[in-house]
Structures are given as structure tokens and as C-alpha cells.
Amino acid sequence: xxxxxxxxxxxxxxxxxxxxxxxxxxxxxxxxxxxxxxxxxxxxxxxxxxxxxxxxxxxxxxxxxxxxxxxxxxxxxxxxxxxxxxxxxxxxxxxxxxxxxxxxxxxxxxxxxxxxxxxxxxxxxxxxxxxxxxxxxxxxxxxxxxxxxxxxxxxxxxxxxxxxxxxxxxxxxxxxxxxxxxxxxxxxxxxxx
Amino acid sequence: xxxxxxxxxxxxxxxxxxxxxxxxxxxxxxxxxxxxxxxxxxxxxxxxxxxxxxxxxxxxxxxxxxxxxxxxxxxxxxxxxxxxxxxxxxxxxxxxxxxxxxxxxxxxxxxxxxxxxxxxxxxxxxxxxxxxxxxxxxxxxxxxxxxxxxxxxxxxxxx
Numbered sequence: 460x461x462x463x464x465x466x467x468x469x470x471x472x473x474x475x476x477x478x479x480x481x482x483x484x485x486x487x488x489x490x491x492x493x494x495x496x497x498x499x500x501x502x503x504x505x506x507x508x509x510x511x512x513x514x515x516x517x518x519x520x521x522x523x524x525x526x527x528x529x530x531x532x533x534x535x536x537x538x539x540x541x542x543x544x545x546x547x548x549x550x551x552x553x554x555x556x557x558x559x560x561x562x563x564x565x566x567x568x569x570x571x572x573x574x575x576x577x578x579x580x581x582x583x584x585x586x587x588x589x590x591x592x593x594x595x596x597x598x599x600x601x602x603x604x605x606x607x608x609x610x611x612x613x614x615x616x617x618x619x620x621x622x623x624x625x626x627x628x629x630x631x632x633x634x635x636x637x638x639x640x641x642x643x644x645x646x647x648x649x650x651x652x
Numbered sequence: 653x654x655x656x657x658x659x660x661x662x663x664x665x666x667x668x669x670x671x672x673x674x675x676x677x678x679x680x681x682x683x684x685x686x687x688x689x690x691x692x693x694x695x696x697x698x699x700x701x702x703x704x705x706x707x708x709x710x711x712x713x714x715x716x717x718x719x720x721x722x723x724x725x726x727x728x729x730x731x732x733x734x735x736x737x738x739x740x741x742x743x744x745x746x747x748x749x750x751x752x753x754x755x756x757x758x759x760x761x762x763x764x765x766x767x768x769x770x771x772x773x774x775x776x777x778x779x780x781x782x783x784x785x786x787x788x789x790x791x792x793x794x795x796x797x798x799x800x801x802x803x804x805x806x807x808x809x810x811x
């Protein structure tokens with residue numbers, strides 16, 4: 460490579476400049492910027508927003524199936540006994556842990572298997588002012604829906620997860636809907652922790 | 653920190669879905685264009701560079717810039733400093749990280765060494781993009797001999 464071994468430079472590297480101001484973007488910026496670059500790349504690769512949304516959801520699913528193990532390892536949770544508990548944990552523990560935000564939870568039906576997570580702003584979109592022209596049906600955070608869906612499936616809970624409202628599209632809040640697909644009684648014996 | 657974990661998972665998924673082999677090299681074996689992952693990293697590096705405090709943008713010397721990458725940028729992004737920086741004083745720098753965060757979950761030692769470059773493409777682009785914002789054109793390539801250690805070779809292009 461023609462590069463000399465210069466130990467003096469390693470010394471330069473280790474010499475601290477205590478007066479230097481602490482730097483740069485927090486790691487959260489890295490996540491948000493990377494996600495933005497990903498969405499931009501997919502918008503280049505796919506003409507239709509539905510395809511971008513689907514691809515993001517698929518990638519999110521892959522992440523969710525692995526993220527859930529990380530989540531369970533970090534949080535010593537007791538067994539959940541209802542969909543409501545599960546949803547509250549997603550909102551109050553998982554979202555808080557990974558995204559630093561806590562959505563509020565509402566239950567949408569009397570059979571208590573449809574829930575919504577309500578957020579003041581769309582996560583991961585802090586640097587997005589508006590959706591690109593001609594991309595009005597892009598669900599910028601489809602990745603999150605996929606993550607939730609993948610994670611739930613790994614704990615044997617089938618669910619549909621979609622964006623119901625999106626602040627990026629002009630709605631007053633961002634709302635993620637989670638619909639659990641099987642009755643609680645059937646699931647009672649299949650919980651694994 | 654949990655939010656770094658989410659970036660790592662996202663990065664892994666991006667590698668799985670978006671990695672493609674290098675495009676055909678141009679005459680003389682030089683890379684002629686960035687791969688998809690590198691160009692995404694470039695874009696992120698550029699923006700990270702733009703968000704730097706104003707005083708850091710007044711670097712005069714190449715070496716100061718490289719030291720900045722090794723210390724401040726690496727700490728901000730990977731929560732540790734680069735382990736060593738070497739140069740031939742002619743525009744080529746080798747940055748070595750003995751436990752690169754994105755390689756740690758993969759393996760330790762010689763297993764998966766052939767796969768490792770995929771996990772470095774984004775970061776090569778990131779370095780290149782940050783350098784670009786700081787006023788330097790560069791070519792960044794990565795080498796792995798044994799996980800999780802890797803080296804990034806930065807060649808500053810003269811105008």
C-alpha cells in the first residue's frame with residue numbers, strides 16, 4: 460500500500476484536545492438520515508409509491524423478526540395476558556427504547572383486538588419537510604409497520620399493521636393501526652417468552 | 653444504546669436487500685462509480701458533514717480533517733475512536749478500527765471475511781461524503797483481514 464508505519468501519528472490521534480467542543484450529530488441523526496437515504500433510493504428504483512411502501516414494509520418485517528429478540532433481552536417483561544397489554548408495551552417500552560417517543564394507545568373496538576398508536580409526529584421523518592412531488596401516497600414510515608408486524612409474528616401474534624393517518628400528508632396526527640388477527644383465548648397456550 | 657441498535661439492524665437489512673457487486677472497473681482498474689450502498693452512505697456523510705459546528709469547517713490541513721474523522725466523527729457514529737491512523741504524507745491514509753461495530757455481530761476471526769466488504773460499503777460512502785462536505789474529494793476503500801477488525805483506505809484526490 461506504500462503507507463509507512465508511523466507510530467508518531469497514533470500519538471497524534473491519542474492526544475486529546477480538551478478544549479474542543481463536543482461534536483456532531485447524535486446517533487439518532489444517523490438513523491434518521493440513513494432511513495431518508497433508503498427511502499430516496501427506493502423512490503428512484505420504483506415508480507409507484509405502493510411498491511416503495513411494500514418494500515419498506517418487507518424490510519421492516521425482516522428487521523422486526525430480529526429486533527424482537529433484542530427487545531426481549533433488554534426489557535425483563537413479564538408475560539402479557541391481553542392484546543391491550545401487548546400494545547401498551549409496544550408503545551411505552553419499545554417505541555421509547557428505540558425511537559425515544561411514546562405514542563398514546565387507543566382501543567378501537569369492543570372485541571379489543573384493534574388498537575391505534577397515536578403520535579404527534581411521524582418517527583424517522585424529523586428532517587422531512589414534505590413528501591416529494593408526485594409521491595403523495597408514499598407512507599414514509601412503512602418500515603415501522605413492518606417492524607411491528609415482524610416482531611409480533613415472532614411471538615406468535617398475527618397482526619395487520621398499517622398507517623391510518625400521517626402528519627406528513629397533512630393529517631393532524633400520525634396514527635398506526637394494529638389489528639390482532641386471532642382471538643385471545645386461542646393464543647393463551649401459545650405464548651412463548 | 654438502543655437507538656444505535658436500530659441503525660445496525662437497518663444497515664444489515666439494507667445490505668441484504670441492496671448490496672450489488674462493484675460495477676466494472678474503468679481503465680487502470682479504478683472504480684468509476686459508487687455502488688448503491690456507497691452512494692447512500694455518501695449522501696448521509698454529506699448531510700452529517702453539513703450539520704457540523706461551524707468551527708470544524710475551517711480545517712486547513714488534510715491531516716486535521718482525517719484526525720477529525722478518526723476521533724469526532726467515529727465517536728459520534730460508532731461510539732468509539734478509530735484505533736489507528738497512518739499516512740504516507742502523500743494523500744493516502746489508512747484508518748484502522750480493531751472492533752468495527754457493524755462487523756462485531758457477524759463473526760470473529762476468518763469466518764465470513766469474503767462477505768465482510770458488503771458491510772463496509774455504506775461506511776466507505778459515509779467517509780467519502782463527509783470529506784466532500786469538508787472540501788476534499790476522495791476515494792475510500794475498505795479491507796478486512798480478520799473480523800471484526802477492518803481498515804479504511806482514504807486517498808485524497810488532488811484537484
